Amino acid sequence: MRTKICGITSYEDAIMAIDAGADALGFVFYEKSPRYLTPLQAKKIIQKLPPFIEKVALFVNVDAQTVNATCKDVGATLAQIHFDADTAFYDALEIPHIKVIRAQKKEDILKYSDEYRLVDAYCEAYGGAGKQINTEWFEGINCSKIILAGGLNPQNITALKKYGFYAFDVSSGVEISHGKKDAKKVKEFIQNAC
Numbered sequence: 001m002r003t004k005i006c007g008i009t010s011y012e013d014a015i016m017a018i019d020a021g022a023d024a025l026g027f028v029f030y031e032k033s034p035r036y037l038t039p040l041q042a043k044k045i046i047q048k049l050p051p052f053i054e055k056v057a058l059f060v061n062v063d064a065q066t067v068n069a070t071c072k073d074v075g076a077t078l079a080q081i082h083f084d085a086d087t088a089f090y091d092a093l094e095i096p097h098i099k100v101i102r103a104q105k106k107e108d109i110l111k112y113s114d115e116y117r118l119v120d121a122y123c124e125a126y127g128g129a130g131k132q133i134n135t136e137w138f139e140g141i142n143c144s145k146i147i148l149a150g151g152l153n154p155q156n157i158t159a160l161k162k163y164g165f166y167a168f169d170v171s172s173g174v175e176i177s178h179g180k181k182d183a184k185k186v187k188e189f190i191q192n193a194c
């Protein structure tokens with residue numbers, strides 16, 4: 001199982017998560033988020049990271065040019081698009097990206113079903129709220145291209161492995177406080193997920 005630790009704001013937390021076995025780290029470029037960091041701060045962290053780790057840049061309500069420029073500048077390897085964007089937006093992206101579905105009902109999780117996509121619970125704050133989707137919605141669904149996010153933690157992750165998700169994404173469930181990760185919880189989360 002692959003895991004992404006989201007809302008990284010320091011090099012110490014980044015390397016701790018990698019040492020614990022994380023495959024991907026998320027950096028939130030949304031100024032209203034309590035986990036926001038500037039592109040310069042992210043660049044300084046990313047520059048020091050080892051190879052073969054996915055560096056994911058999260059965006060809310062920006063244009064494609066901002067996504068392209070920011071990802072190239074900071075060295076992000078993947079953009080995570082946390083809002084409803086149109087086809088023209090996606091056509092203009094010049095870097096690998098994943099769409100986020102903020103699911104409010106069962107039908108939502110079937111959107112873009114031919115693509116790898118991140119499925120999170122709907123929340124006003126766009127993400128990182130610790131809100132869990134109704135996991136019964138995944139019964140009988142092909143989850144092999146779904147990255148599951150929203151309200152995951154070291155305790156509830158084991159029971160979700162049966163659905164066969166592509167990966168798990170966590171933020172608040174492994175935190176001490178907003179933007180500061182708890183090493184013990186990160187380790188437990190990855191151990192229990194894998």
Ligand SMILES: O=C(O)c1ccccc1NCC(=O)[C@H](O)[C@H](O)COP(=O)(O)O
Pocket residue numbers: 006007026028030033034035058060082120125126127128129130131149150151152169170171172173
């Ligand atoms: O983390 C944030 O503050 C955030 C703000 C705006 C858009 C997305 C954000 N995080 C997105 C993530 O990928 C989180 O990992 C995901 O929503 C799950 O969060 P949590 O429920 O806290 O595990």
